[in-house]
Amino acid sequence: MIVAHNRLLIAQRHHRVSLAEISNQLERLSLxxxxxxxxxxxxxxxxxFAVERLPGASLRGELRETTFGQRVSLEMSWDEINREAAPVRLTTWLFPAEDTP
Structure with missing residues (x-):
């Protein structure tokens, strides 16, 4: 039970690192x-930081034009069982800047 608990703690830590990484990347892209x-x-x-903490980390992005802006989707996976099939994914929409007088 202790071994299973330690594995769960490691998996949770990896998930938090990946969410922070994707959030930071999306914020950088939004600028x-x-x-x-x-x-x-x-x-x-x-x-x-992510590469040091997530073994085999890979980050992929997709950009799509929509009727009201651009949709950016980022997904991250690393060497973990079934993680490639179910990567951590975040999506945001970026709207064109309005010209101010």
Missing amino acids: LSAAELPAAVEKLTPSD
Whole structure:
């Protein structure tokens, strides 16, 4: 039971690190202009912090145009049983900046 509990604690820690990583990446992407965004999504890589704590960490992004803005989806997986089939995923919508007079 102690071994199972320790594995659960490790899995939970990995999940928290991945959520923090994806949130930080989305925040960074939200600060970019619409012209810079596609290239940045293509070049996504996990931070050194995430790579040190998540064995085999990989970060993927997808950018889609919608009628009211752009939808950015990021997903992260690492070396954990079934994690590749069920990555941690967050999505946000970025709206075009309105011109202010």
